[in-house]
Each structure stands twice: as C-alpha cells, then as structure tokens.
Amino acid sequence: MTASSARQINLVGGIITLLTLIIAILWAFPIYWGIVSSLKPENEVVRPYIELWPETLTFEHYIFALTETQIGRWYINSIATAVGATILTISTSMLVGYALSQLRFPLRRPLYWLILASFMVPTQTLIINHFVLVANMGLLNTWAGIILPQLINPVVIIVYKQFFDQVPRDFREAAVMDNAGEFRILFKVYMPMNWGVTTALAIVTFIWSWNSFLWPFLAVTKTEMMTITVGITQVSDAFGVYYASQLAAAVLAGLPVALAYLLFQRRVTQAITLSAGIKG
Amino acid sequence: MAEIILDKVSKSFGSVRVINEVSLTIQSGEFVVFLGPSGSGKSTLLRMIAGLETIDDGRLLIGGKESQTLPPGQRNVAMVFQNYALYPHMTVRDNMAFGLRNIKMAAPEVERRVQDAARMLEMDALLDRRPSELSGGQRQRVAIGRAIVKEPAAFLFDEPLSNLDAALRVRTRVELAELHQRMNSTMIYVTHDQTEAMTMSDRIVILNDCRIEQIGTPMEVYTRPASRFVAGFIGSPSMNFLKGSYKDGAMTLLDGSRIAARVAVPEADTYELGIRPEAVKVCEGEGEGDTKGQVKVVEHLGERTLVHVHLSDGSAIVAQDGGRSPVQPGDEVALRFDISELHLFDASGKAWHAE
Amino acid sequence: MLRNTRRETLVALVLISPFLAIYGLTFVYPTVAMVNLSFTDAPLIGPGQWVGLDNYTRLAGERRFDTAFWNTAYFVALSVIPGTFVAMVIALGVSRLTGRMQALVLALFFLPYILPVSVVYRLWDWTLNFQFGIAMYVFDIWGIERVPIFKTTTWFMPAVAFVTIWWTCGFSILLFLAGLRAIPAEIYEAASLDNTGRWTMFRRITWPLLWPVTALVTTIQLILQLKIFDQVYLFSTGGRPNDNLVLVYYIFQRAFVNNQGGRAAAIAVVLFLIVVIVSVLNFQLMRLAERRK
Secondary structure: OOHHHHHHHHHHHHHHHHHHHHHHHHHHHHHHHHHHHHOOOHHHHOOOOOOOOOOOOOOHHHHHHHHHOOHHHHHHHHHHHHHHHHHHHHHHHHHHHHHHHHOOOOOHHHHHHHHHHHHHOOHHHHHHHHHHHHHHOOOOOOHHHHHHHHHOOHHHHHHHHHHHHHOOHHHHHHHHHOOOOHHHHHHHHHHHHOHHHHHHHHHHHHHHHHHOOHHHHHHOOOHHHOOHHHHHHHOHHHOOOOHHHHHHHHHHHHHHHHHHHHHOHHHHHHHHHHHHHHHO | OOOEEEEEEEEEEOOEEEEEEEEEEEOOOOEEEEEOOOOOOHHHHHHHHHOOOOOOEEEEEEOOEEOOOOOHHHOOEEEEOOOOOOOOOOOHHHHHHHHHHHOOOOHHHHHHHHHHHHHHOOOHHHOOOOHHHOOHHHHHHHHHHHHHOOOOOEEEEEOOOOOOOHHHHHHHHHHHHHHHHHHOOEEEEEEOOHHHHHHHOOEEEEEEOOEEEEEEOHHHHHHOOOEHHHHHHOOOOOOEEEEEEEEOOEEEEOOOOEEEOOOOOOOEEEEEEEEOHHHEEEOOOOOOOOEEEEEEEEEEOOOEEEEEEEEOOOOEEEEEEEOOOOOOOOOEEEEEEOHHHOEEEOOOOEEEEOO | OOOOHHHHHHHHHHHHHHHHHHHHHHHHHHHHHHHHHOOEOOOOOOOOOEOOOHHHHHHHOOHHHHHHHHHHHHHHHHHHHHHHHHHHHHHHHHHHOOHHHHHHHHHHHHHHHHOOHHHHHHHHHHHOOOOOOHHHHHHHHOOOOOOOHHHOHHHHHHHHHHHHHHHHHHHHHHHHHHHHHOOOHHHHHHHHHOOOOHHHHHHHHHHHHHHHHHHHHHHHHHHHHHOOOHHHHHHHOOOOOOOOOOHHHHHHHHHHHOOOHHHHHHHHHHHHHHHHHHHHHHHHHHHHHHHHO
16 A cells, blocks of 8 residues: 555545534534523524524523423423332343243243233334223323333343343352352342443433333323423423423423433443344 | 262253262262363262252262252352352452351351451451452452351362463462361362362362263372273373283284283283383384384473384374483384383273283 | 252242233233224223224225325335434444544434433424524525425425434444444454455445344334334424324324224224234344344
C-alpha cells in the first residue's frame, strides 16, 4: 500500500466518523428541541423562526404542570405500578428460572414449553379478555388491575434460567456438602451470585412497565388513576393547545426512565442484549 | 479421622456401568490417591464417597457407619473441588463458615475454627477478602480451609492442583503432604497426574475401565505392576513393550534376539516383554548387548539421555544413557537389558515379574 | 448427582406456584377465553349467543378489516427492512468510535428507545407541527410545500414508520454492535494483510458474519411491528383514525368503541395466528440455519 492511498483511506474513515457524529446529533435533536421548547414562554415557542436557545428561560410550564394538573398523582400511579410490576416479575421469574434450571420435577418440560409458547403470543390480542377479567375482579381503575397483565414477561424467566444454567455445578455440590438445604442454596448462594443480572433485569422491567401504554390506557377510565404515560396524552384539557406546557409534561413523563438509563447505562444495555438473544 | 470401607459398590448411568463392584479399605489417617486415565471412574468413585453420586449397589462405611444412603452433608467428609467452587459473593471468612452456620453451630465455635484453619494455612490476613481478590494459590488454600473447619472424618480432593501453574503445583504438592502429616487425617485424592500420585500418597489405587487395576504403595505399583495397563500407565517415559515368545527360560523377540528371563510362566508364543527405559543400557563395544538397532532420536535431559532405537524388525524401544551420551541419530548401537527388571505380560494383560 | 426426588419436587412446586397462579390467570385463561369469545356475539362484558364462524366469515368482506390488515402490512414493510438497514449503518459508524466517545454517541442513538410512546408522540407532533414545527421551517428553506403530515392519509403511515424507526432503532443498533464486537479482530487483521479494501472487507467479511444478527433484528422487528397500536392511535387523535386503522387498533375499536366483544375477539384470533405463524416459521428457519452451520 502506498502512502497516498493510506492517507486516502484515512480520509474516507474520517468522513465516515464525522457523518456518524452529525447523524447522532440530528438523531437526538428532537429530544433537545422538545426540552428547549418547554423552557420558552408560550409566545416565544410559536415564533416563526428557529431559536436554538430560549431568549427568556422559564420554568413556568413545569410549575404549571406540577401544580395545576394531576401530574403528581399520575407520577405516584406510575411509580407504584412500575415498582409493583418489577418486584412481582423479578421475584416470581427468578424462582421459576431457578426451578427450571436446577431442579428436576415432573412437568418441568411442559412448564418450559408453556413459557416458550408465551413468547409467541402477542399480549395485545389478549386485551379484550384481560379487560373482562380485570373488570370482573373489580380491579379496573386500581393499581393491581394495571399491574396484573404486565406480569406476563417470559423473557425475564428465560434470562434467569440461562444465567443459572451457566453457574458451574461445583457451586451447587459445594453447598450440598456444606449442608445447605434447597432454599438456602437458592437464597444464600445462587441469588447473591446474580445481583448484577437482577439489577439489570429490574431496571429494564421498570422501564418497560413505566412505558407501557395500551393496557394502562384501557384499564383506567378515571383521570386520577392514570399512569403518567397515559395521562399526558389523554387529558388535553389540562394543557389546551399550549405546546410548551404539553412538552413540559412530556419531559416530566420521560425524565425518570431517561435518568434510569443514563445512570445505569451499562446495566440497561446488558439486559437488553441478554433479552434479545432469547427473543430470537 | 476414620476408616473408610467400600464393599462391592457399583454404579450405572442408565445402562452404562461406570463403577463395577469396587471393594477397598482405606485406613484411618491414610493418604490414598485414585489414579487413572479420564473416564476410568476415579472421580465418580470419589463423588460416590462424598454423596454427590448415588451408590446403586454395595455398602459404604465411613468410620464404621453405614453411609451409602446418607445425604452428602451428613457423611462427615469434606471435599475440595477442582475449580474450588468458592462462593464469589462471600468473603474468605464467610466461605469457610458457611457450612458450619448451616448446621447452626454456635458463632464463637465457628470463629474459633475459622481462625485455627486460617492460622494453619497462613492466610489470617486474607479473611476479609473475596475470592476475586485472591491469587490462584490463595484460592486453593481457602478451598482447603473450607474443608478443614468442618473437622471431617476424611478429606476428599478432586484434582485440586489441575488449575495451578507448574511451579505452584509443585509447591502446593509439598504443602498438601505437610498438611496431611500435621493433621494425620484420612485423605482421598483424585488425579490423573502420576507424579502427584507417586509423591504424595501412602497408597495408590489405580483405576481403569470402571474397576480397580491395582492397589499398592507407589514403589509397589512402579516395580511390580499388576497388569500391563498399570505397567504402561505408571512411569515416564513409559515402559517398553516388545512382543515375543517364551521358551526354555528365555524370551525370543521378533528380531530374533534371546533374552534370558527368570520368570515362572507357562511356555507360549504370545507374551510381551516389558522393561523400563532405565533398565535398558546402551553398550560401548560391538556385539556385547542383548539386541541391537539404529538410533532414531536422541533426547538430552541433562542428567540422563533418552535414546530412541528401532530394532531390526521395526519395533521401537527407548533406552537410557548417561547425561553426556555421545550417541548420535543414525548410529548402530547394542542394547543390554537388566534382566532383574523384566516383566512379562500374557495376552490377557496379567503380569509376571523377574525374580 | 444424588437427589431427594420427593423433596425436590416439593421445593419446585413451592417455587413455581406464584408463577403458575399468575400465568394461569393472565395468560392461559384469557387465551382460551378469547378463542371462545370469538365464536359468540357477546358484547365486551356479558354473555352472548354461540354464532359459530360468523364473526370470521364477516371479516372477509369487511372494508375496515381490509384497511386494518393492509395498513398493518404496509406499516411492517415501511418500518422493518428500512429500520434494520438504518440500524446496521449506524452501528457500523458507531463501532468505529472508541471509549467515551462511543458511549456518548451510542447514548444519543439509544435514548429515544427508552422514552415512553406518549413522549415520543409529543416530541414528533411538535417537531412536525404544521404551523410551528421546526421541520416545517426546514421544508420552507428547501422550498417544499408544508403538509399537515398526520392529517394526510398518504403521509400518515410513512411518517409513523419514520418515527417508529427513530424510536426503536437504538435497540437494533445495540444488537448490531454486539454482533460486530463478536467478530474477532484477527479476522480483520488477516484480511488487511491480504490487501482487502474497505468495501470488500464489508461485503466479504463483516456482512456474512453479521448475517445472523441481521436475521435476528429483522424478525424481532417484524413480530413487534405486527402488533403496532400506540403510535397509530396517538398520532391519529384529531385526524382520520378510520383510514389509519391497524389490526390492534381495530380490535380496540370493535371491543371498546362498538362494544362488540365477540367480533373483536375474532380479529384478535386472526392477529394471534399471524404472529404465531410468523414466530414458528422464524423459529424453524433459525433451526435450519443452525443445522446448516
């Protein structure tokens, strides 16, 4: 390879890198633009030209959203249901994953097939009967009703099963030699060994639950019981056509999950990659 | 400390026999090594004693107590695993205490035992570390410490040195032998490495093909192997085997040479003569030796030299010469056999030794 | 390994019982009930008469079902392949970066995936706003005539597909990056010693080695996008929902707007079967590919 052709290749590489950076900035721009717009006074928002930074920085839309609307209430609903769904999903899935991986019992195979089958079934098609079920149980407009159908999350079970499968058999045998019973083996040996996986799965389960739209949208009819993702789009009277206020509410709705991602970036990507490896 | 008796124990995985009617008595305080190639059943046998594998048939007595149906924790034995199986989320102290806490031992007693074991293994300073912060050799010690604190009737080791590098392996070998002398407890040790077996054990149990080939002290199995398998398996470089027929107190090899052999065996055509390389000498003068051949390869090992020779019928033999051997590849050399170190093996593998 | 079978079974039952209760209630029972419901003329809540296959035969000639079916197919076509392609290109670009730079750029691409759909809706509704959207200023600058994008039927599906790609691409990028990292550096080094050019390197090495990930991403996207509802519903508010119907939207309309549980269930069963068939086909193809390796 001659020096000039090497330089040429470096030039091409540089251009590709530069393009990637430009696209990345453009990609995230709508998020930036939404945030910036929410910080402008309403009259500035609708000016007929592009202003990349507010002339007058204001938090009035946030104060409005937090004081004049039910957003605080929705926050509580979202937190309660997302945390509840996460705890229930993680704890039940961990136990099932452990049983599937480490214990031999009758119906183990059928159970495994049931879980694999539930991968294929689109929960969106079950909305009618979920609604009938939750209505009959008197759980419409309750946290429990919002949580219940969200507990179908076979991915978490399979990730756990595969994680437990990878633990060398020696650990189990050492624990058996150490006189540990089945529950002690699970809670003292296997569970503490996978806090990393558990954290990762818990964070994404929380994000998935926080972001779920269709079911909370159906299960709740009273505005005070809505989750925040549903509330900000369904109660438009509260915001009118005030774009900046709407955007401020959207920023507030997205903030917890965005923060969760930015704080636990490595864990989130780990969990997503793990779960995707299984979906295929 | 206790005697361990295996009485005709057997095991199958499905229809495959993996242990076939093995009987063995291990004395209290004895260091016994299970040695054999992979698949010989040595690990399975150890795990059957530990209780990690079921015993399908036969009896197991540990300290006089019928133990073949007891769960592993109640057999009063401790095991050191090949990969140590240290709980990664626990400190060294917790790793050692885990088994004691599981049987609800009083905390002061747990602490005393952990301290004692740590002192004995010289790892007091490591008690609050986690396994990931330890070197391979230190992990090995923690694994042993975890066994010591249980004050078991017997220690079971499953290839515990195979994950260490060569230098550390030699050192740990010596440490283990010292530990055995100090604690004077029964130890059963599984390995495929004959050096470990020869150097550490009181007795070696050689397993092959799901059964015991020979039980004996290291020197016994080396000098008087019970079968052709043992003869070939023990010793490095391994024993030379030459086909031939036995008649009138001498072996006639395929190249026509006759070797006098004082062995009380029936006359037949299908014997193999076995002789270790150190009993085959390269002769100085022409026409002196028992047989002769052409040198193919010369390996200088420093204190001795291994000379690979092809006899005229094409069979290969390794002879040992002094460290400064002048022999060159291509040389024609005469070989002399030390006939007091001859072994004969019949077609079934049974061994006879020269008197 | 020595096992106490009875005790083990007991422990297993204790461990799986909460799961069994939840799955029985929220998965097995609703699935059976849905199929059952689809053969009746029941309203959303309450009993109905057995009508056999009526609900299914009626679907055949129905204009709204037709729209929903073809819109779904259209949306899948617009989002799946282009989405996979965009993700791969971006992943190739991102993989050239290293260290903090890579983490930062990846975060920029991944952040939308983390956001709730309603936030995505607000952001793009604002960005593409007919009067004040920043995109429209860009349209003006380039001399393109402004359009009320989500109120125009021709623009609606492509725009929703575009937003969907923006929203979910981060996920696919992540998978592609993982796939790219799994290709050993030695292969590239060996290839560059063989004087391989940039394009040949991609076509003969990266692309074939990345193929399994591409197949994975495509099928995940395919199954996901068949179930589209949220975006279509949100962007249709104040627009023309009947023109923009997709299958899940139609189930929602029949069940919750028209109060026809039985007829809605029939549509649900159809979608259910489509997704299951696609999943099974995909599973079989993957197995076939595995075996050919």
